[in-house]
Amino acid sequence: MTNTLVLDVDGTLVDTNYHHAVAWFRAFRRFDLTIPTWRLHRAIGMGGDKLVAAVAGEHVERAHGDELREAWEEEFAPMLAEVRPLEGAHRLIAAALEQDLTVVLASSGKRHHVDHYVKLIDASGITSTSSDDVEDSKPAPDLIEVALRRVDHSGRAVVVGDSVWDCGAAKRAGLPVVCLRTGGFGEAELREAGASAVYEELDQLRADLTDLPMA
Template structure:
């Protein structure tokens, strides 16, 4: 029976969460709307289809949602060259493949962003999703379900992420979730959201690959 790792990307394999928060802050300011960066950070991990209403309300989503998402992309694009992989990202993926895990990346990022991150972690051949693949992003379970279908994951699987939104999406998909502190959420928050284990860094998680909870 094949074990499958469903890996989140932003905040889990690449260090992007705070860049995203700043890009969203700048996007909102283009419309004279100020959303505190701490509040934006708390929403990172949601897809852009959910984030605007979550941090600014339904009225702002209705009036400016699509334009805000375009403004976010314009603000984030120049930061792409600054993005670095998190320590241990390549080692985790390589170790999982060597131990005969299936590995699939469940990202709600833009396709060209995901492709860039795959190059950064030297994992260009890994199956992945993007925002283009689903109607609803996290915390909806759609991305995880699409990712699992793409690798024909009929065996056991575990989701690995960095946010409470990853935890909720995994729960709704019926899969266990293991979390990392690399996204800025606390261990208590991640466990309350459903994480069965929380790791400080990817190398520590890699050492426990064969002991991860699978369903």
């Protein structure tokens, strides 16, 4: 049996959460809506299909949801070249493969964004998901379930993320989750959301690969 490491991407392997928050802020400003960036940051990690209503209300989603998501993508596009991998991203994946773990990326990002990140972290050949693959994004479990179906998953699995939304998706999928603080969420809130361990950086997680909880 092969155990599986289900990796979130944004905020976990690449440093994008604050770029996304700024892009959303600018997108809302196009419609004369000012959402504090701290509130936007707190929502990063859930899918864009949920974010608008979460930070601005259902009435804004009904009136401008699709337009806001288009505006966010336009605002984020110039920042894509600025995105850098988080330290240790490639080392984590390489170590997991060396330990005969199956690695799959469970991202709710746009497909062209995910493809760009895969190149940044030198993870070609690693199976990944995107927002194109599901109708319901995190904290729904759909992305994790699709990711597991796409790999030879015959053993146990653990989810690695950076946000409370990753924790919620893992819980709904019936899997344990460990988290990084690289997305800007605090250790206490990640543990309260269900993370069994919280790491400051990816190399610390890599050192614990053989001891991660699997279910």
